[in-house]
Amino acid sequence: MRAEIMTAGNQTFQKQANLSLVLRRIREHGMISRVELSRILGLKKSTVTNIIAELMDRGIVEQRKEGEASSMGGRKPVYLGIRPGIAGILGLEIELGFYRAVYLDLSGNRLWSGYAEVPPLPLEHMFDYIIQHIQKDIEATGVPPAGIGVAVPGSVDLEQGKIIESVTFKLNDFDFAGKISSRYSIPVFLENDTNCGAWGELWRRNDEKVNFLYLLIRFHFHNLEKTEKPGVGLGLVINGQVYYGSSFRAGELGSNLWDEEGTEYLHMSSEELLRIKEDPRLMEKFLEALFRKLSESFSILDPSEVFLAGDVDEYRDSIPRVLERLKDDSWFGNPRQREKISFSKGGEMEMPFGAACMVLERLYSIPQLGSSRGRIHIDWEHVFEIPETGASHMLGTV
């Protein structure tokens, strides 16, 4: 990780750029030959051959199998893939009272996953507790970790690793990275939970220019009676990038979902909200009001897809009835737009999966000219340096 302005004449840039381009295409295609890489990337065959030689030497890329010789004869193409087991990325979702975790290899395959309750501790100690708790499981995979992504509810300054505000954890301007980083030997990246969901979809979509919206709806049924209120967040993916806005608050809905006294949400009382789980008509009322609120923004953002995620997933049957009630709406009433709505495929492990995908996407990101890669980038150099001492050393000194 370094903050260096990238220029084309800069040797670091050229090397990193070609490496990233080659690795990204291999990961996109799963398996691909040197000839195809050279054709797709417009690089000379000798350049590709040299890069692949280095990547094989480093143990990142391996030969998979030989293809068919072309009808013209000649050598059979050899297909290349990312070697499983070279390194893993841990994705964590930390919520009030529990965590979810997944451990992915560099192709995004799940090596392990887990869920457990966590005692009420300050956030950084919850993090330490979780890492200690899962250390043995990570070690058992035999794959050394190269990075950790952490999903938390609240607005997050990704570059500084700070929580700007989290109602759930009652935190403001909280320097998570500062408290954590000195004690861990691998990079830890913090991200808002809704955005993690968007990163997960982005990884699955694998499209560098896509525009989509990720609508996370959570009723917090487990502790609505206590302190939690329903939460709605929107993740914005614009030109293949998660969009953060000017103050890392993009996707936050206006606070006027709650009325001034904080007793009504989208014109529904706390009592009604509590009964949403049992009464599908209340769920439909809630979704109709929410969608009407979002209609203008959807129109303005012109997404190619809208993913619904969170607790709403259990109420899929309600959606057609809700859309029927929205027939008069300029966005939701338009069949061409309605077709764009689908449910996220992530399931309940979506947040930790997305947190890990955020780190993977950054690893496979293509360096851009004239911009600083900043703290939120993770270089392949870092993966290269992972010692062959197994998983146990990598999670730091806790």
Next chain:
Amino acid sequence: MRAEIMTAGNQTFQKQANLSLVLRRIREHGMISRVELSRILGLKKSTVTNIIAELMDRGIVEQRKEGEASSMGGRKPVYLGIRPGIAGILGLEIELGFYRAVYLDLSGNRLWSGYAEVPPLPLEHMFDYIIQHIQKDIEATGVPPAGIGVAVPGSVDLEQGKIIESVTFKLNDFDFAGKISSRYSIPVFLENDTNCGAWGELWRRNDEKVNFLYLLIRFHFHNLEKTEKPGVGLGLVINGQVYYGSSFRAGELGSNLWDEEGTEYLHMSSEELLRIKEDPRLMEKFLEALFRKLSESFSILDPSEVFLAGDVDEYRDSIPRVLERLKDDSWFGNPRQREKISFSKGGEMEMPFGAACMVLERLYSIPQLGSSRGRIHIDWEHVFEIPETGASHMLGTV
């Protein structure tokens, strides 16, 4: 203009990239020395010296003046600037019944501007008519044109040079570029008028990562009685780029500003809309309703600035009263957000200025790895090739 995938190992890429980086920094700084360029870009001094030598040879860059020698002694730095008069960009706004035009040099300085009425013709013939009409004025500047940007009301597929839909011109899926390009020897770029306004602000802001919104409000007072209805458009600039959405319709407000019968706009009758010009209370009512409609989107987009433009410019005094009425709104009622609202500085030549800036921004854009530059890019190679035969030959064969 070529559609070539950019890779770092690609020689075209490296040359274009360094050229673009150097020219962009010179234009940003107005004047800058080789030493500063080398420091800012992280390029070797010899690389910068070679690039500057070529650019001076081509007549694009010139030496301006010598700076002070540093306290350490040594050679005085020589400041470089873009040479005025090497080439110009024409920006046109074509509306029903009139056009506005500006002619800018490559630093964005205005060389000429004009306005005139145009007879009702098919759009491509209006374009020919305007070019014929202003040809002498362009020639008189002595600066040969290198490109034309055209602002039109309606949704535009920038890459194809097509009008997707224009209510004003009653056009659908109209291949403007196809009808025009064979007859003009310099590239012509079509763009939506609101987005042109955003391009103008982007040029003035000169910030590669800025996020802002450009809200264009037009009452079409001159022909409201006939066919035109008030028009509101939003230009979105995200990470320093105009955002188009998945179907070039980003920034389009839901059609529900008009009621189902098309007789009321934001709950105001056609009669009220006609009287807006005379009655400031109606203007305030209109703006309050519009801002309430946009509040949720502004919250979701988290812009650093919001520019108001168009006819609303004449009613600046109304804004404080409108904001007072919006005290209860979650976005407009927040003093931190209200501070972000200001009036566009473009004035009535904003649209043609922005249309020219769109072409300039593309000329100064930095090529990005792994992406095709596509039809909407304009290369410096094109500027280099402008023959020294003056302005007259460049506008084509009309």
